[in-house]
Every structure is written in C-alpha cells, then in structure tokens.
Amino acid sequence: MKVIKIDQKDWDEGLGKLYDEFRLFGPVKNGDIHQFQPLTKGELPDLNFSNTRLSVKSAVYPQSQVMFEYNLDEKQEGHHIMKPASFDYPARALLGVRPCDAAGFLIAKKNFDNPDYRDPYWCESYEKTTLVGLACDSPSTNCFCTSVELGPYSEQGLDVLLVAVDGGFQAKVITEKGEALVTKAGWDKNGDEKVIEHQREKAEKRVNSAIETDKLAEKSSKDLFDAPFWEDMAFACLNCGTCTYSCPTCWCFDIQDENQEDQGIRMRNWDSCMSPLFTLEGSGHNPRPLKFHRVRQRFMHKLKYYLDKYEDGIMCVGCGRCINLCPVNIDIRKISSKMNNYQP
Amino acid sequence: MLNPYEPYPVRIDEIITETEDRVLKTFKFVFLNPEDEEKFSYKAGQFAELSVTGQGEIPIGIASSPTEKGFIKFTVNKTGKVTNYLHQMKEGDIMGVRGPLGNSYPWETLEGKNVVIIGGGFAFTTLRSSIVHMLANRDKFKEIHVIYGARSPGLLLYREELMAWEAEGDIKMHITVDATDDPDWKYNVGFVPTITEEKAPPADDDTYAIVCGPPVMIRFTQPVLDNLGYAHDHIINSLEKRMKCGIGICGRCNIGDQFVCKDGPVFTLEQLNSMPGE
Numbered sequence: 001m002k003v004i005k006i007d008q009k010d011w012d013e014g015l016g017k018l019y020d021e022f023r024l025f026g027p028v029k030n031g032d033i034h035q036f037q038p039l040t041k042g043e044l045p046d047l048n049f050s051n052t053r054l055s056v057k058s059a060v061y062p063q064s065q066v067m068f069e070y071n072l073d074e075k076q077e078g079h080h081i082m083k084p085a086s087f088d089y090p091a092r093a094l095l096g097v098r099p100c101d102a103a104g105f106l107i108a109k110k111n112f113d114n115p116d117y118r119d120p121y122w123c124e125s126y127e128k129t130t131l132v133g134l135a136c137d138s139p140s141t142n143c144f145c146t147s148v149e150l151g152p153y154s155e156q157g158l159d160v161l162l163v164a165v166d167g168g169f170q171a172k173v174i175t176e177k178g179e180a181l182v183t184k185a186g187w188d189k190n191g192d193e194k195v196i197e198h199q200r201e202k203a204e205k206r207v208n209s210a211i212e213t214d215k216l217a218e219k220s221s222k223d224l225f226d227a228p229f230w231e232d233m234a235f236a237c238l239n240c241g242t243c244t245y246s247c248p249t250c251w252c253f254d255i256q257d258e259n260q261e262d263q264g265i266r267m268r269n270w271d272s273c274m275s276p277l278f279t280l281e282g283s284g285h286n287p288r289p290l291k292f293h294r295v296r297q298r299f300m301h302k303l304k305y306y307l308d309k310y311e312d313g314i315m316c317v318g319c320g321r322c323i324n325l326c327p328v329n330i331d332i333r334k335i336s337s338k339m340n341n342y343q344p
Numbered sequence: 345m346l347n348p349y350e351p352y353p354v355r356i357d358e359i360i361t362e363t364e365d366r367v368l369k370t371f372k373f374v375f376l377n378p379e380d381e382e383k384f385s386y387k388a389g390q391f392a393e394l395s396v397t398g399q400g401e402i403p404i405g406i407a408s409s410p411t412e413k414g415f416i417k418f419t420v421n422k423t424g425k426v427t428n429y430l431h432q433m434k435e436g437d438i439m440g441v442r443g444p445l446g447n448s449y450p451w452e453t454l455e456g457k458n459v460v461i462i463g464g465g466f467a468f469t470t471l472r473s474s475i476v477h478m479l480a481n482r483d484k485f486k487e488i489h490v491i492y493g494a495r496s497p498g499l500l501l502y503r504e505e506l507m508a509w510e511a512e513g514d515i516k517m518h519i520t521v522d523a524t525d526d527p528d529w530k531y532n533v534g535f536v537p538t539i540t541e542e543k544a545p546p547a548d549d550d551t552y553a554i555v556c557g558p559p560v561m562i563r564f565t566q567p568v569l570d571n572l573g574y575a576h577d578h579i580i581n582s583l584e585k586r587m588k589c590g591i592g593i594c595g596r597c598n599i600g601d602q603f604v605c606k607d608g609p610v611f612t613l614e615q616l617n618s619m620p621g622e
Contacts, residue, residue, distance in 0.1 A: 027422045067349055070397050080397040080438035081353045081376075116606065117348045117591045221600045225620035252595030254587045255349075259398050269538075270597070278596050282402075282423035287622050300620075305601035 003191035014185030055248035102157035104248025140322030234295035236328035241272035243322035351440025364498030392443030409476035464557030547573035
C-alpha cells in the first residue's frame with residue numbers, strides 16, 4: 001500500500017480525467033441533505049458532509065432493477081422465455097464513501113456471493129465499482145463504528161481512502177483497483193502516512209457512542225427469540241421500513257413481473273422485513289403476523305442470526321442512520337444491550 | 345455467467361385435474377432444450393420455482409421422481425395470483441421452471457432402513473416423488489409404509505397410483521379419508537393420526553418417519569409418534585414458507601439462521617426443536 005498526496009487543484013483535474021473511464025458517483029447537496037448521485041462531466045462531489053441521507057448501497061444494488069425481459073406475443077420468436085438483462089455494467093467509481101458504508105458492501109457480499117450461489121447482478125456491479133472512501137473526522141452523536149470492529153478511518157472494503165487535510169487530501173491506495181484509479185487520475189505525489197495516523201487517532205476518540213455485543217455469540221437464538229422484551233421494544237414501531245431502506249447492510253428483495261401490453265420485465269425491488277406482506281403465504285398464513293414479530297426478525301437477523309451464520313461480527317456497520325431516521329426513536333444500541341444482557 | 349434466477353423454458357405437456365373440487369391440477373412439463381433436463385438433476389423432496397411468464401414465480405415441490413425420465417411434474421393448489429393464472433393455462437403453453445432447489449429427503453440415511461410416510465391432503469407431492477423413487481429402488485429399503493389421508497375419496501391425489509400401489513403390495517398402503525358415504529369404499533376411514541396409531545410400525549433405530557401435511561395433521565400426529573417411541577432425529581418434516589429467490593438470498597423464509605428454501609425445506613424434528621419457534 002502506498003500513501004499519496006492530492007492537492008485540491010490536482011483533485012479537480014484528476015476527476016476530469018476519470019470521467020473518460022468511469023461513471024462517477026458522489027455526494028451532492030440536495031436541500032438539507034446529501035445524496036449519492038451520478039456526477040455529470042465537470043461536476044465535483046460535495047465532500048463537506050457528515051454522511052449521505054441514504055447509504056451508497058443503491059449504486060451497486062439499485063432499489064429497482066431489471067433482471068429479465070420477455071415478450072408475451074405468441075407470434076414472436078422466443079415468446080414467454082426469460083432473457084437476462086445485460087450484466088455488462090460500465091466501470092464506476094464512488095467518491096467520498098464513508099468507511100462505514102464501504103464495509104456494508106463486504107457484509108452484503110457474504111449474502112450475494114456465497115459458496116453455493118452467486119447473484120450475477122450484484123456481483124458484476126460490485127466488481128465494476130471502485131470505492132474511494134473519505135475518512136470521517138467528525139462522527140455524529142449516533143455513530144458507533146468503533147464498536148463494530150470498524151472506525152472512522154477503516155479501510156475495509158475501500159480501494160482508496162482519502163483523508164481531508166488543509167489544501168487537499170492525503171490518501172491511502174489500498175488495492176489494485178485503487179492503484180488503477182489514482183494512476184488514471186494522475187495522482188502520484190508522495191504522501192505522509194504520519195499525518196493520516198495522527199488524524200486517525202483524534203477521529204477515533206471522537207466516536208463516543210458504542211453498541212454492546214460481546215455476549216451475543218454465547219446466547220441461544222431460541223432464548224433470545226422467546227425473550228419477553230420484544231413487545232415492549234416494538235411498541236412504538238410504525239413498521240415504516242425506514243430503518244431497512246436506509247441501512248447499508250439490509251439486502252432483502254422481492255421479485256415481480258411487470259407487463260406492458262405484450263412486453264414485460266421481471267424485476268427485483270428492495271423489500272423490507274417490516275412489511276407483513278414480506279412473509280404472507282398464499283394460504284393466508286403469516287409466520288410473522290404481528291408488528292413485534294417483524295421487529296424481532298430485524299434485530300435478531302442483524303445481531304444474532306448473521307453473527308451465528310458467518311461468525312464475523314454483527315450485521316451492522318455503526319453508521320447510525322436507523323437511529324437518526326427512526327420516527328419513533330427505536331435504537332439498535334438499546335436493543336442490542338437488552339439482548340446482550342438477557343438471562344432467560 | 346450462470347444466472348441462478350434464470351428459469352429453464354418448458355412446455356406444458358399435460359394437465360390433469362386431480363381432485364373433484366378442481367383446485368388441484370398436475371402439470372407435466374417438457375424442457376424446450378433437451379439438455380436442460382440433465383441440468384435439472386434432482387432428488388425426491390426438492391422443489392422448484394414455477395415461472396409463469398408475466399405473472400411471477402411460485403415454489404412448488406417436485407411431484408415426479410428422478411427415476412421418471414422425459415418430463416417433470418408438479419401438482420399445484422389454486423390459491424393466489426400465479427396459481428390461479430397457471431390453472432387457466434393450456435397444454436402447449438410455454439413457461440419456465442427454475443431449480444431444483446433446496447435439500448431433499450435424506451436418502452443416504454434412509455437407504456437400508458424402514459420408512460413410514462405420513463401425508464395428508466395436497467402435501468403429498470414430494471411424498472409421491474419419494475414413493476416412486478423407493479419403488480424403483482425397492483431392494484435398497486426395508487419395509488415401507490404409506491399412510492395417506494384426505495377429507496374425502498375425491499380429494500385424494502394420484503388416486504389410480506395409490507390403488508395400484510395398494511394392489512401391488514410392495515409397500516404397505518394405508519389410504520384413509522376423514523369420512524365418506526361411498527358404500528364401496530374399501531380402505532380406511534379416520535383421521536391420519538388415528539390411522540398412524542393403528543398402522544405405523546413400532547419405532548426403532550432403523551425406522552424413519554417422513555411427515556408432510558397440513559399443520560393440524562402434524563400437530564396431532566406428533567404425539568402419536570412420540571407415544572410410539574419415534575426419536576426426534578428419526579422424524580423428518582418438510583416445511584413451506586413464502587419464498588422468492590429460492591436460493592437463500594432474498595431474505596424472507598428464514599427460521600433463525602436457516603433458510604427454508606436453501607437449508608431446507610427438509611428438517612428433522614430434532615433440528616426444528618433447536619430453532620426459534622417461527
């Protein structure tokens with residue numbers, strides 16, 4: 001790994017060179033919030049932000065995505081046969097990704113790229129993506145990345161990590177993909193790792209919030225599932241699904257066919273375990289008919305099932321979005337503490 | 345690249361109305377590309393997503409047996425949007441099948457053992473697959489009992505085959521109905537749990553029960569098997585859930601950290617006992 005220095009002028013110029021080879025995405029200010037958006041030629045990402053309202057996951061895993069196309073006209077060749085939508089995605093670079101969100105891709109990858117099945121839509125899109133991170137110097141009050149084995153300067157899942165300094169950036173070039181990107185941009189001035197380390201230590205101390213998970217692995221799923229606190233925890237929940245849509249690690253989806261006259265597409269859409277339809281069966285039976293069943297599923301998945309299945313921590317990167325955006329103040333940290341300290 | 349969401353194109357070769365209430369039809373499919381049949385290599389107890397183009401997909405147990413060649417078949421209950429549409433389709437229509445999916449009944453364990461199959465209602469599809477598979481490999485199994493019940497004679501699936509199996513005597517068939525006013529009915533009358541109590545072989549280390557049926561049947565059969573002394577790792581269940589992807593990725597059919605579509609649908613009762621009670 002090498003460390004480089006990018007002056008502000010070189011940054012602006014380098015991005016210009018990247019447009020030829022990558023579709024660029026970056027944070028753009030939209031009213032009071034920042035959103036990840038495709039950048040048009042000459043448009044610069046606005047890196048003066050805490051974090052984007054929604055995570056950057058949709059750049060790899062769009063909220064709606066065409067999987068297949070078909071035609072229903074029996075006079076046409078190949079009617080009623082599914083034809084996969086193209087996987088030939090253009091190379092993309094995501095600029096200014098916070099380390100928490102980058103780590104979210106590694107969690108989702110365990111699901112979409114597993115030893116038994118490989119989801120070609122997600123995998124091809126992810127492989128074509130270069131992640132240029134932006135270290136986080138002012139974590140918000142509900143950020144708790146340092147207690148999920150990450151941190152404001154975490155390099156996990158990133159190809160390049162930018163560290164904002166006066167007059168530009170110091171940057172760590174982490175992977176070959178990252179190397180290719182900085183070469184293309186012409187960023188080749190030597191940087192100083194000590195500057196990064198110094199800032200990292202300060203930033204990590206600014207993460208004041210934590211999630212308690214140390215005893216979750218030893219608990220039994222059955223005991224936690226049957227714990228008496230779920231109805232209480234879910235009492236205020238509206239099942240609005242904001243937590244699932246804003247989460248960088250939530251990956252659940254639905255598949256639907258949509259027809260327009262004789263043409264149609266089979267598409268997938270983000271789904272949410274907060275919706276009763278998520279599990280409603282044709283017979284009318286629903287294994288999770290009540291609100292608290294669904295809230296329990298969400299937190300058990302993130303904090304227990306995932307941990308048991310992959311033995312690699314919880315399914316959470318500590319970005320704090322679900323806490324910030326929940327209309328009724330449900331807090332994953334409180335729920336994790338309840339679970340962590342539960343004695344049946 | 346291999347796309348696990350892409351169905352094999354199939355043609356509906358034959359449609360058989362199975363029950364007198366006409367809500368169950370068996371669909372026999374032939375692969376449009378003959379080489380796909382080999383790729384769709386399955387075991388009894390697995391399921392597939394039937395892809396009705398323009399309507400959606402439904403997870404359905406495979407009713408044909410791997411020993412039957414040239415076609416695959418599925419028996420479908422008319423319930424929701426996709427199954428209602430499928431019931432209107434005609435022989436010759438083109439659609440898709442995606443699979444095989446899920447695990448299967450544990451055939452390596454079951455070989456050389458006594459097997460008692462306990463089924464009810466329309467949950468008899470993968471059990472039919474299993475029976476045909478075992479009959480084709482009859483010397484690999486010891487005694488085979490089949491207890492199968494429906495509400496009335498007209499609601500039994502695969503009636504002609506059931507009668508033929510009963511007549512041939514290679515397996516001990518115990519066909520039953522909840523009630524009937526047919527004076528010529530020569531089989532059992534009574535609920536599946538009652539018939540299980542009367543006819544199921546005694547439990548031992550070499551005897552496995554496969555139980556598949558509506559929740560109420562399972563609930564009342566379980567104590568019977570417990571009384572007979574069946575160990576919970578010798579009782580095998582097949583579960584259903586709402587599914588979409590069928591490959592453990594879309595996230596909805598889990599019980600604890602197990603996905604019914606990929607880690608199941610077949611679980612022993614011992615496994616189910618250790619999972620959250622969803």
